Amino acid sequence: TIAFLNGQYLPLDEARISPMDRGFLFGDGIYEVIPSYGGKAVGLAAHLERMNNGLAELEIKNPYRDQEYQQIISTLILRNKSKLASDNIGVYLHVSRGTDTKRFHAYPKHITATIFAFAFEISPPPPADRKLVKGLKVSLCEDLRWHRCHIKSTALLGNVMHFEHGQRQGNQETILYNRERQVTEASSSNVFVVDNGVIRTPPLDNQLLPGITRKLALESFKREGLVFSESVVTVRELLNAQEVWLTSSSKEISPVIEVDGHKVGSGRPGPVWERAIQAYNKYKFSC
Numbered sequence: 001t002i003a004f005l006n007g008q009y010l011p012l013d014e015a016r017i018s019p020m021d022r023g024f025l026f027g028d029g030i031y032e033v034i035p036s037y038g039g040k041a042v043g044l045a046a047h048l049e050r051m052n053n054g055l056a057e058l059e060i061k062n063p064y065r066d067q068e069y070q071q072i073i074s075t076l077i078l079r080n081k082s083k084l085a086s087d088n089i090g091v092y093l094h095v096s097r098g099t100d101t102k103r104f105h106a107y108p109k110h111i112t113a114t115i116f117a118f119a120f121e122i123s124p125p126p127p128a129d130r131k132l133v134k135g136l137k138v139s140l141c142e143d144l145r146w147h148r149c150h151i152k153s154t155a156l157l158g159n160v161m162h163f164e165h166g167q168r169q170g171n172q173e174t175i176l177y178n179r180e181r182q183v184t185e186a187s188s189s190n191v192f193v194v195d196n197g198v199i200r201t202p203p204l205d206n207q208l209l210p211g212i213t214r215k216l217a218l219e220s221f222k223r224e225g226l227v228f229s230e231s232v233v234t235v236r237e238l239l240n241a242q243e244v245w246l247t248s249s250s251k252e253i254s255p256v257i258e259v260d261g262h263k264v265g266s267g268r269p270g271p272v273w274e275r276a277i278q279a280y281n282k283y284k285f286s287c
């Protein structure tokens with residue numbers, strides 16, 4: 001496939017970055033994954049806004065404007081369409097602080113950011129029908145990451161270790177909770193529950209990533225009149241919920257049927273999920 005690196009389009013396997021790049025040495029960078037279906041990107045403006053927020057917080061000078069990123073993303077989608085098996089394409093976009101001559105923790109003053117992007121095939125959106133969707137099984141684990149989880153940092157080892165824990169238990173994800181036994185998010189997705197008929201998701205703070213799918217889902221619920229609240233969800237509430245869902249750019253809204261070996265509700269994707277995914281599907285290309 002064709003990738004983008006520092007102003008150039010080139011075959012992905014020819015892209016080269018110095019081992020002195022701070023992205024490699026320190027995980028000092030920000031990334032985004034933008035999904036597209038049939039050439040249409042989902043939540044592009046929101047993804048770029050979150051990336052800009054992350055770069056500003058890390059004081060990484062962004063060399064490009066949004067328009068230039070939009071151009072890179074649409075070019076990668078277009079140029080890779082024939083190389084990938086379908087036109088469901090994700091674009092990975094990565095901005096690191098750049099390459100230095102020495103390894104020193106402090107932010108260097110005179111280096112320019114490294115910009116890297118590539119396209120890859122993603123699975124098609126799941127059918128919005130609970131009889132046709134299997135649902136996910138997830139592990140449950142104390143959140144042992146850092147206190148800046150709102151930054152979409154390329155330093156993902158904490159997330160990777162939690163994800164791996166779920167995989168080893170034969171599950172597809174790991175839901176995390178803090179020391180107060182409040183749910184934060186999952187290792188690569190946000191968490192929703194249906195509690196007494198109300199859709200709930202933990203409020204945004206430094207303990208979780210402000211997911212774009214979470215944001216678009218909430219906007220679509222508002223538009224379609226589905227009742228929701230952004231409020232603390234305890235582990236006990238999670239385990240007693242009628243429904244549990246995970247959201248992410250690759251999963252959209254996916255129902256969970258088992259948490260830590262406990263059946264969620266009836267053990268099958270629920271009716272509120274079906275209404276939620278239908279609301280989301282109506283809305284997702286319009287923003």
Ligand code: PMP
Pocket residue numbers: 159185186187188189190208209210211212213214247248249250
């Ligand atoms: N939380 C974490 C830790 C993530 O890595 C992700 C992205 N994979 C999400 C939540 C979901 O974010 P988005 O909807 O923007 O993909």
